[in-house]
Amino acid sequence: xxxxxxxxxxxxxxxxxxxxxxxRCPERGWSWGRGWNRSWGRERGWNRSxxxxxxxxxxxxxxxxxxxGPGPAGLRFLGQEEAQAIDQELFTEYKxxxxxxMELAGxxxxxxxxxxxxxxSFTTSQPAVLVVCGPGNNGGDGxxxxxxxxxxxxxxxxxxxxxxxxxxxxxxxxxxxxxxxxFLPEFPTEAAFIDELYGLVVDAxxxxxxxxxxxxxxxxxxxxxxxxxxxxxSIDIPSGWDVEKGKADGLQPDMLISLTAPKKAAMHFTGxxxxxxxxxxxxxxxxxxxxxxxxxxxxxxxxxxx
Amino acid sequence: xEKELLEDYRFGRQQLIEIWGHACAVAVTKAFPLPSLPRRxxxxxxxxxxAQNGAIGxxxxxxxxxxxxxPTIFYPKRSPEPLHRDxxxxxxxxxxxFLSYLPTExxxxxxxxxxxxxxVLGAEGSEGPEPCAAILxxxxxxxxxxxxxxxxxxxxxxxxxxxxxxxxxxxxxxxFGIGPRHYxxxxxxxxx
Numbered sequence: 001x002x003x004x005x006x007x008x009x010x011x012x013x014x015x016x017x018x019x020x021x022x023x024r025c026p027e028r029g030w031s032w033g034r035g036w037n038r039s040w041g042r043e044r045g046w047n048r049s050x051x052x053x054x055x056x057x058x059x060x061x062x063x064x065x066x067x068x069g070p071g072p073a074g075l076r077f078l079g080q081e082e083a084q085a086i087d088q089e090l091f092t093e094y095k096x097x098x099x100x101x102m103e104l105a106g107x108x109x110x111x112x113x114x115x116x117x118x119x120x121s122f123t124t125s126q127p128a129v130l131v132v133c134g135p136g137n138n139g140g141d142g143x144x145x146x147x148x149x150x151x152x153x154x155x156x157x158x159x160x161x162x163x164x165x166x167x168x169x170x171x172x173x174x175x176x177x178x179x180x181x182x183f184l185p186e187f188p189t190e191a192a193f194i195d196e197l198y199g200l201v202v203d204a205x206x207x208x209x210x211x212x213x214x215x216x217x218x219x220x221x222x223x224x225x226x227x228x229x230x231x232x233x234s235i236d237i238p239s240g241w242d243v244e245k246g247k248a249d250g251l252q253p254d255m256l257i258s259l260t261a262p263k264k265a266a267m268h269f270t271g272x273x274x275x276x277x278x279x280x281x282x283x284x285x286x287x288x289x290x291x292x293x294x295x296x297x298x299x300x301x302x303x304x305x306x
Numbered sequence: 307x308e309k310e311l312l313e314d315y316r317f318g319r320q321q322l323i324e325i326w327g328h329a330c331a332v333a334v335t336k337a338f339p340l341p342s343l344p345r346r347x348x349x350x351x352x353x354x355x356x357a358q359n360g361a362i363g364x365x366x367x368x369x370x371x372x373x374x375x376x377p378t379i380f381y382p383k384r385s386p387e388p389l390h391r392d393x394x395x396x397x398x399x400x401x402x403x404f405l406s407y408l409p410t411e412x413x414x415x416x417x418x419x420x421x422x423x424x425x426v427l428g429a430e431g432s433e434g435p436e437p438c439a440a441i442l443x444x445x446x447x448x449x450x451x452x453x454x455x456x457x458x459x460x461x462x463x464x465x466x467x468x469x470x471x472x473x474x475x476x477x478x479x480x481x482f483g484i485g486p487r488h489y490x491x492x493x494x495x496x497x498x
Binding site: 096100110114148151175282284296298 | 314317318320321324325328331332335372373391392395399400489492
């Protein structure tokens, strides 16, 4: 066999030969033996040792699930600024687009709803769901959620009073309309009407960027929703709540789907179902912010926390 | 149909690629569940071509990573499109290694990986320019299973065929004569 380095640098041939005999990674001085891609005496996944694939050894990282290092074992609840910083980093450093993450977020919400409120559990004749979408990204998550709910066999109806003109939102709206999801021209004036027509309400009004006072028409909408008796599933933050302190006299949803990681407001959540969604946070980012996210089951995009 | 999804239904291209890639990853996990893999590490080789199918492969690799597999990507001819570059960065930032070289000695690939995800060619044709033809030549000689993404069903002779298209609106399914499919639960793929 010709000199492996001459052929491929730290290529496959070198690794294959070394793997049988045991060898050293020149840069880091680590060694590997048979089963060379198993970490050296540590938990599986602590180390990616197939450095020959890049011509060098990869730095050690906690690759799967919660950080393997010391630190709080419990899940972290994020402050508003932290949540915004993580979001920013996903876009600027990790080069995710809003479209991508919104699609995954909306899918998570629909999946969580399908787990907690399967179509067969509805007392209305059809599994009718009202999705109330706010003006920003939380509303966008709601539009994606509505589309997936339709595909899962629900009958969603959307109320989207303040529509963003950005192409992303126009696209999402069109996708919903093309799937025959109706858009209400007006919000039901009485909570009783909502209880009559729908088995579930999805609150996609405000998310983790919400600050200040609630502007109309959302103030009236939230007052009505507060009197609704059918379950409400809130996306990321119960709308109207302070992102860190909650709101004791505000909306009391039955379900909360925290996206990426729960925010501090979630500590005040008293509903039956708290799900984690938005399974897209790269391990390095999880580690950087010490999120201590529990492992998602299998390929599920949601994890039930309570 | 893709044209209609983009123009009439106003899906974004990146959105579609994300949906497809995620669905493909889920299909892979159904065909090759983690506990069933023969090798000690859940390694997979994802071969990505220069066009859209390659981008779907990149997204698929990223989701496989988050599902606990250890994908390695071979992406020799990189598209200059910013969209595809972003998908590449997302994979790199998840510490997914990129091979600089695909060995012609197939035994090495058979030994290192449990399966190969072939995202080399899409609808463009059965033979592509170099290095696609060379990659496909190597893949044909492998003994480990190969999962092909998308349109290349004319080459398909394997055991497991999945449809990953739950997001396609019914009207479009009818129009293109894709029979209605029953997807189990909230799954985005169905075995055919």
